[in-house]
Amino acid sequence: MSQDSPKRWIAVVGNPNAGKSTLFNALTGLRQRVGNYPGVTVEKHTGTAFTLHGEAVELIDLPGMYSMAARSPDEEIAVKVLLGESAGLPKPDAVLCVVDASNLERNLFLVTQVMELGLPVLVALNMVDVAEARGIRLHPDQLSEKLGVSFIPTQAHRGKGLVELRAALGQRLLKPGPRQWTMPPPLAVAVGQIASAWRQSEPSELRAEGKALELLAGSDVGPDGARKLATAWRERFRKEAYDWSASVVHARYEYVRKMLGEAGIGSGKLGGTWTDWIDAVVLHPVAGWAVLVGMMLILFMSIFSIAAYPMGWIDGAFTWLGGTIQNALPAGMLRDLLIDGILAGVGGVVIFLPQILILFFFLGLLEDSGYLARAAFLLDRVMHRVGLSGKSFIPLLSSYACAIPGIMATRTVEDPKDRLTTILVAPLMSCSARIPVYTTLLAAAVPVALVPVWGKATAMLGLYVLGTGTAFILAWLFRKKLLGGGSPPLILELPPYRMPSFQTVSLRMWERAILFLRRAGTVILALSIVLWFLSSFPNTSDDPTDKLAGSFAGQMGHGLEPILRPLGFDWRIGIGLVASLAAREVFVSTMSIVYHVGGEEEGLVTAMRSATWPDGALIYTPLTCLALLVFYVYALQCLSTVAVAKRETGGWKWPIFMLLYMTGLAYLAAWLVQGVGRALGFS
Amino acid sequence: METSQNHLGAASLDLTQVSSGDEVRVRHLACSPTTCQRLREMGFCENALVTKIRGGADLVCWVCGTRVALSARLAKQILVEHVDGKS
Numbered sequence: 001m002s003q004d005s006p007k008r009w010i011a012v013v014g015n016p017n018a019g020k021s022t023l024f025n026a027l028t029g030l031r032q033r034v035g036n037y038p039g040v041t042v043e044k045h046t047g048t049a050f051t052l053h054g055e056a057v058e059l060i061d062l063p064g065m066y067s068m069a070a071r072s073p074d075e076e077i078a079v080k081v082l083l084g085e086s087a088g089l090p091k092p093d094a095v096l097c098v099v100d101a102s103n104l105e106r107n108l109f110l111v112t113q114v115m116e117l118g119l120p121v122l123v124a125l126n127m128v129d130v131a132e133a134r135g136i137r138l139h140p141d142q143l144s145e146k147l148g149v150s151f152i153p154t155q156a157h158r159g160k161g162l163v164e165l166r167a168a169l170g171q172r173l174l175k176p177g178p179r180q181w182t183m184p185p186p187l188a189v190a191v192g193q194i195a196s197a198w199r200q201s202e203p204s205e206l207r208a209e210g211k212a213l214e215l216l217a218g219s220d221v222g223p224d225g226a227r228k229l230a231t232a233w234r235e236r237f238r239k240e241a242y243d244w245s246a247s248v249v250h251a252r253y254e255y256v257r258k259m260l261g262e263a264g265i266g267s268g269k270l271g272g273t274w275t276d277w278i279d280a281v282v283l284h285p286v287a288g289w290a291v292l293v294g295m296m297l298i299l300f301m302s303i304f305s306i307a308a309y310p311m312g313w314i315d316g317a318f319t320w321l322g323g324t325i326q327n328a329l330p331a332g333m334l335r336d337l338l339i340d341g342i343l344a345g346v347g348g349v350v351i352f353l354p355q356i357l358i359l360f361f362f363l364g365l366l367e368d369s370g371y372l373a374r375a376a377f378l379l380d381r382v383m384h385r386v387g388l389s390g391k392s393f394i395p396l397l398s399s400y401a402c403a404i405p406g407i408m409a410t411r412t413v414e415d416p417k418d419r420l421t422t423i424l425v426a427p428l429m430s431c432s433a434r435i436p437v438y439t440t441l442l443a444a445a446v447p448v449a450l451v452p453v454w455g456k457a458t459a460m461l462g463l464y465v466l467g468t469g470t471a472f473i474l475a476w477l478f479r480k481k482l483l484g485g486g487s488p489p490l491i492l493e494l495p496p497y498r499m500p501s502f503q504t505v506s507l508r509m510w511e512r513a514i515l516f517l518r519r520a521g522t523v524i525l526a527l528s529i530v531l532w533f534l535s536s537f538p539n540t541s542d543d544p545t546d547k548l549a550g551s552f553a554g555q556m557g558h559g560l561e562p563i564l565r566p567l568g569f570d571w572r573i574g575i576g577l578v579a580s581l582a583a584r585e586v587f588v589s590t591m592s593i594v595y596h597v598g599g600e601e602e603g604l605v606t607a608m609r610s611a612t613w614p615d616g617a618l619i620y621t622p623l624t625c626l627a628l629l630v631f632y633v634y635a636l637q638c639l640s641t642v643a644v645a646k647r648e649t650g651g652w653k654w655p656i657f658m659l660l661y662m663t664g665l666a667y668l669a670a671w672l673v674q675g676v677g678r679a680l681g682f683s
Numbered sequence: 684m685e686t687s688q689n690h691l692g693a694a695s696l697d698l699t700q701v702s703s704g705d706e707v708r709v710r711h712l713a714c715s716p717t718t719c720q721r722l723r724e725m726g727f728c729e730n731a732l733v734t735k736i737r738g739g740a741d742l743v744c745w746v747c748g749t750r751v752a753l754s755a756r757l758a759k760q761i762l763v764e765h766v767d768g769k770s
Contacts, residue, residue, distance in 0.1 A: 067724040071717065106726050106747040136748075245716075249723040253731070267748040270734055275750070285739055377752040381740045384754065390741075414721075489714075489757035490741060491721060494750040 014098035016064030019126040023156035024061040035367035039412035042074040051170030068113045074411040094120040101131035118207040120173035121149045134268035142263040181255035184247040190233040197225040275496045300457035310354040318347035345528025348592035352436040364505035370497040387479030392422040399429035417483040428471035436588045444608040445625035567670040568624040623677040627670040635666035698758035707763035714760040
């Protein structure tokens with residue numbers, strides 16, 4: 001192909017979990033997120049790949065789909081791209097179908113639909129190693145011959161078959177021949193008539209049959225004559241109780257089965273695999289729950305025990321840096337800004353990086369092993385009681401890392417009301433940004449030395465359970481009382497287990513670390529400088545406490561104190577709450593600045609534990625810490641979540657509702673904790 | 684014209700009534716059109732062979748070479764018959 005030719009666009013499509021993104025990454029050198037559960041990719045991504053002849057082609061990685069009849073927002077994205085209706089992207093010049101070789105029957109069902117789009121098609125026969133391990137004998141040449149498009153065996157995760165795939169992409173790709181599956185007689189007559197009417201109006205239409213089927217399915221795009229005929233046939237089928245769409249699926253499957261049988265390709269054996277043995281335990285109604293709770297407990301214990309070492313090193317590094325600056329610079333505004341503003345703010349948050357990475361390490365293992373879909377299965381019964389299906393649990397579990405990918409992952413949820421409910425409650429799942437707040441407040445509530453690791457892990461688990469339990473209760477309220485309608489039934493593919501990829505898990509941790517540090521170096525740094533200024537000026541006193549009280553931030557905190565006093569919060573906590581409206585972890589950096597403790601975690605905890613009200617009573621009593629913890633479990637405090645909720649719900653109505661209900665709930669719950677606690681005699 | 688209704692007479696069981704490990708043939712789907720279509724696309728079309736792997740509140744089945752989890756209330760709407768003739 002000439003260097004001056006326009007770039008070719010090739011769409012990468014296939015069933016969920018067929019390895020599309022892994023293959024896309026291998027061909028383009030990019031790092032799109034991959035995992036071992038259906039629905040990892042929910043957005044289209046583009047990247048440049050090179051053929052063996054050096055020609056650059058643009059690949060479009062699409063969300064997985066089971067058929068061309070889209071039923072969820074992620075599938076709609078894929079179908080729109082294939083039909084050339086996606087804004088900002090040209091219609092693809094060809095399609096690269098990625099099929100799971102261990103599950104050809106269902107994967108080729110989609111291929112038969114894609115072949116009717118009138119575009120050249122190339123098929124990557126992926127995961128051939130998994131298929132062969134299951135005793136499936138593959139015959140790519142016979143498949144190519146029977147379907148009339150090229151089949152290239154690949155193992156995307158091991159980089160095998162890529163040379164052959166690049167070579168095939170460089171050649172002129174084959175346009176599939178005429179439809180090979182046999183349309184059932186009543187439908188064939190209807191489609192023939194509608195397609196003929198279409199061709200009379202638009203003789204150049206190459207896929208009139210496919211368009212006729214779309215018209216029958218309810219599309220209203222097409223020439224008048226064809227549309228009228230489609231309406232008449234649809235009505236006739238309805239009167240005759242003839243389920244034409246079922247007959248199409250049936251006929252396609254019959255064709256695929258027959259073709260695979262003729263090619264000598266079976267569907268593999270069931271039983272006796274690692275997946276069966278592991279499933280016997282993790283899907284067991286009792287043992288499965290024990291495994292789930294046990295894994296969560298190990299996660300939280302690791303967050304406290306293993307993370308303690310690197311946190312100590314970071315703490316030491318910031319203490320050393322603070323001391324060095326203290327010695328190197330003369331007393332003055334610059335030194336105050338560096339130590340009390342930047343080091344306190346940024347260091348106060350960066351110290352929690354190890355805990356966040358441990359969370360991502362565990363989530364990465366769950367995602368890449370195939371366990372995540374099992375957790376959704378296990379929780380379907382609970383989810384059904386609150387009006388959702390187990391499918392909503394995957395976005396909710398993703399929200400433990402961050403509500404933003406969690407809300408994005410709701411695109412895999414087919415029912416619009418289910419999806420909206422899941423979006424509304426996703427921020428209640430405790431995200432990684434809450435870890436610094438929880439850790440600091442738990443340490444302030446009870447002396448660290450008095451609590452064993454398992455005790456801290458259990459307390460942390462309790463906060464996660466509180467958020468998750470409330471999310472379920474509110475999901476029930478929103479789904480059944482506010483939005484109405486019943487919950488959809490669960491249909492979920494359970495992928496075979498595989499050994500988690502060290503590269504995939506470490507890449508996810510690395511990306512998260514970079515994101516976290518970038519945030520610390522930008523948003524938190526900027527907020528720390530602003531907050532240092534607001535808490536240092538006007539300079540009304542030499543006494544640090546009086547100086548803060550008279551500062552802009554102090555005045556704002558005092559203004560808020562009447563509203564916060566019923567919760568047991570003083571004006572300094574008020575400063576922290578307002579400063580952390582944009583991002584929760586800013587609470588810790590703010591308190592570090594407010595209490596002038598540099599970047600040391602223990603310094604902050606000590607300062608909080610000794611902080612008092614004007615009458616000398618301690619502010620951070622266990623009860624107040626609990627009220628503050630409960631406040632942070634429920635409060636939205638994340639502008640990025642509001643922005644992504646606006647994008648995913650298509651307006652401001654639901655994000656505003658989310659902000660209001662979560663803030664109201666946080667206030668009410670903290671007030672109740674304080675009130676009930678005091679009534680019971682706690683302080 | 685053969686419609687799915689004709690299969691009902693032969694279907695005496697729903698998927699929840701089948702023992703784990705049994706292989707059955709799908710005779711009729713009695714759910715909403717959208718759900719039926721999704722089931723068919725995932726391999727649960729009429730005449731497809733399905734092996735029930737695990738029962739209980741929710742089920743796991745083996746169909747078209749993959750494990751698919753189904754809620755029990757959906758499984759109740761999948762009418763099947765034993766392939767070896769046992770009832």
